Amino acid sequence: MTRKMPNGIASLPAHRVPTHHLSEELLLDYAAGSCGEAEALIIATHLALCPDCRAVVEACDAVGGALLDEIAPTAVGAGSLEAVLARLDDVTSAVETSPFVAPRGHEDIVVPEPLRSYLATDLKDVAWKPVMRGLDEAAVPICTSPAKSRLMRIGAGVAVPRHTHHGSEMTLVLSGGFSDNRGHFVRGDIAVSDPEVEHRPVADADEDCICFVVTDAPLKLTGPIGRLLNPFVRF
């Protein structure tokens, strides 16, 4: 089942549960709070689209709670409680709200939180920059992370040049779909590529594929054309 989308985005599957997931190790890193902001952002955005991985993270949070219960306590300073009690008068019980207000017709929103707040817009207003024929990208501003994060738009039917990775790469499909040697990826699916993976993603023939990509090191193009392009690709 699909629904019609505006702005050239053909369709979104209605509440499809993804089939390509994050590993438990990465979900544990996220729950423990030990991954960088860019990695945490792509993981959390997959979580918005994936009830299965959310259940794993909830279990990991519960492990964190149990570890907190059993840690040997360290005494706090003598006046610590009084200092906190004195400050309670100043704080109103403000429940923090999401900075993004869902616009009218919010069923048309393509980009879930937390990515939507980082973009400060939904997909239709993204400023794309061409990389090569059939491939555009837009940087996602994350000031504190050494990892590169960006949106990628692969034209319908376009093949991305064959490449490997010096580091790891995580790719989350937001609309459309692509295939590589690991299978078919559509909205909500996430692909994690280790350095040894060489792949050549091809976008589905019927619509553009838009992905959120986080890379922790530059890509290395390995095909004959790719090698020529290497100096120009700033992935």
Add this chain to the structure above:
Amino acid sequence: MMLMPFNGRMTEQDQSVPTTNGSEPPLTDLLTAVATSRDRTAFSALFAYFAPRIKAYLLRTGCEAGAAEEIAQEVMITVWRRAETFDASQASASTWVFTIARNKRIDAFRRNRRPEYDPDDPALVPAESISADNRIEVDQAAKRLRAAMNDLPPEQRELLRMAYFDDQPHSAIAEASNLPLGTVKSRIRLALTKLRKGLKEEEE
């Protein structure tokens, strides 16, 4: 940051639902009292239980003592402010406080906000079956989880402590502990499988 071997600071015996001491009400009730009636006595009891644990957690993750004290206070103020958002049918009090302490630590250490999904986001894909979990089940699940943790082989337990307390992703833990990455991954998977099984299982 240096990877510290497990130094025996944590105890293995406590399997009961934690209370501030034997005679006081469970943490969940204290938190509910703060949420519904801004009860300062309940808050003080929560502080007595959690503040020293949060401080220990922050010290273990590499925080310096003064900062650990300060951030622990910030966490407790957030507990006061956000008590209404605690949902006893979703998580235990300790789990909820852990997530606040973890997020404050990330704010303070990395100077970034922690990206999290918004459960009310219209773009969120909901779970297919809404689980009928209630508060009693959450309490029992927490108890079973502690039992399952105590049953873990020492090397899996140690790896979990490193993962949660050493502020390093599993790949860095592998490097720092001279274990092959595959071994670290399989130990984490084994541990999580056992713990998740423990969380789900009905009372024996």
